[in-house]
Amino acid sequence: MSTTADRTSAAALDTGVWLHGVVAEADPATLAGITGIAGTPVRTVAAAGLVAVVSDAPLTEYGEEALRRNLEDLAWLERAARSHHAVVDALSRAGAVVPARLATVYRDDDRAARALVERRDELTATLARLTGREEWGVKGYVVPGATPRVEEPAGGGGAGAAYLRRRRAQLSAREEGQRIAADAAAAVHTALAGCAVAARRHAPQDRRLSGAPTAMVLNGAYLIDRDGLDAFSALIGALADRHPEIRLELTGPWPPYSFVAEPEPHPVRGAA
Amino acid sequence: MGVTSLVPSSADDPLTYRPVALVDLLDRVLATGVVITGDITIAIADVDLVRISLRALIASVGALAPPELEPAEVEVQP
Numbered sequence: 001m002s003t004t005a006d007r008t009s010a011a012a013l014d015t016g017v018w019l020h021g022v023v024a025e026a027d028p029a030t031l032a033g034i035t036g037i038a039g040t041p042v043r044t045v046a047a048a049g050l051v052a053v054v055s056d057a058p059l060t061e062y063g064e065e066a067l068r069r070n071l072e073d074l075a076w077l078e079r080a081a082r083s084h085h086a087v088v089d090a091l092s093r094a095g096a097v098v099p100a101r102l103a104t105v106y107r108d109d110d111r112a113a114r115a116l117v118e119r120r121d122e123l124t125a126t127l128a129r130l131t132g133r134e135e136w137g138v139k140g141y142v143v144p145g146a147t148p149r150v151e152e153p154a155g156g157g158g159a160g161a162a163y164l165r166r167r168r169a170q171l172s173a174r175e176e177g178q179r180i181a182a183d184a185a186a187a188v189h190t191a192l193a194g195c196a197v198a199a200r201r202h203a204p205q206d207r208r209l210s211g212a213p214t215a216m217v218l219n220g221a222y223l224i225d226r227d228g229l230d231a232f233s234a235l236i237g238a239l240a241d242r243h244p245e246i247r248l249e250l251t252g253p254w255p256p257y258s259f260v261a262e263p264e265p266h267p268v269r270g271a272a
Numbered sequence: 273m274g275v276t277s278l279v280p281s282s283a284d285d286p287l288t289y290r291p292v293a294l295v296d297l298l299d300r301v302l303a304t305g306v307v308i309t310g311d312i313t314i315a316i317a318d319v320d321l322v323r324i325s326l327r328a329l330i331a332s333v334g335a336l337a338p339p340e341l342e343p344a345e346v347e348v349q350p
Contacts, residue, residue: 078294081301085292102301137296202299209295219299251293257300 017045017112018057019100020087021255022123026051030094037062037083047113048120050127053091054112057105067103085255092255096131098123099257126260133197133223135259136252138236139205140188140218142181143247177245178215184243185218195235196222198259217246221258 018037026044036042036055045052060066070076084102091097106112116123157165193199204216224232233250240248 077298081294081297082292084301085297099301205295205299210293221300251296254300 014059016057016059016062016105016107017054017109018062018084019104019106019112019115020053020055020084021091021100022098022116022127023051023053023091023095024049024124024127025095026053026091027094030090034087034090035083036087037080042087045109045112045116047116050116050120050123052112052116053087053097054106054109055087062103062105067105071103088255088257092134092253096127096133097255098126098130098260099255130223130256130259132227133225133256134229134253135256136222136224136229136232136250137254138188138192138218138220138222139216139249139251140181140185140220140246141212141216141249142177142214143245144177144214178217181215181217181246184246188239188243188246188248189218189220191235191239192220192222192232195228195232196224198223200258202258214247218248221254223256223259 020036020042031042031044031053034042037057038055038061040056042053042055045054061070070080081102084100088097088099092099106115189199189201199220199222202219202221204219205212207215210216222232236248236250
């Protein structure tokens with residue numbers, strides 16, 4: 001690793017190594033059928049009994065400066081996210097995978113190998129924990145009109161006063177609706193978590209991004225034993241019946257993006 | 273209410289096939305995923321990434337989408 005003879009060619013200096021994920025072993029047939037982040041072949045870097053699945057990424061597009069610019073570009077971000085996901089998804093169908101966060105780039109294979117060595121225990125434990133399991137997403141949206149109607153308030157006064165009373169009642173009804181939906185989301189999440197190996201809630205999605213007609217109150221991710229999927233599905237159905245105030249949407253199976261070990265807070269966090 | 277089931281990547285039945293929604297994917301590939309600190313992205317592979325990208329996304333999508341009738345429910349970091 002400290003030899004200076006490594007990767008001194010111009011091509012190597014201009015190319016980074018994009019990490020898709022870490023597996024225990026990679027089937028060459030799986031890798032042959034997919035392409036990497038820049039349309040480059042997917043290959044492996046083995047170390048410490050682990051395999052990093054990577055693809056070459058030209059630094060003109062995937063170096064730090066270029067990434068800062070490109071990550072602000074929706075079309076670029078979508079293409080990168082989908083390319084990365086295609087590889088992670090293919091790996092997850094073949095076995096357990098620890099997905100890498102988008103935009104994890106190493107200078108060369110040696111650096112990628114060193115990361116495997118340094119985090120061997122954690123990665124090995126995570127792979128063991130994820131084996132035979134997959135992630136499912138459950139989103140919950142407010143259902144308009146599913147919350148109790150607030151009665152038209154009676155009272156004296158003129159048309160203006162009546163309007164103000166009605167308006168206040170509408171606003172408090174909406175707040176009440178939001179509160180009821182939030183309570184339902186919490187109850188649904190607790191119930192689903194009880195049926196899952198692990199669970200977490202992502203931040204609700206902005207409607208400008210999701211295009212959803214009503215507010216999202218639950219954006220849950222659940223790690224499920226493959227054997228337990230039927231029970232999980234049945235529970236979602238039962239919860240949907242029990243909570244008509246929210247509409248549930250199931251997505252998956254996902255690679256276990258939401259359930260990889262979080263590292264200790266990184267000391268360079270403020271260095272951006 | 274019933275459950276809408278989206279099986280994003282099951283091609284077994286073409287009728288149920290739906291592409292993965294970008295916003296669902298970004299929840300996962302940006303905010304989560306193991307951070308094996310890369311040499312180049314040592315500062316990018318951080319929370320800042322999510323913030324930058326979401327701001328860009330909202331700006332991009334906002335230019336296309338009709339204005340919201342009411343404020344969005346999620347605050348975006350300034």
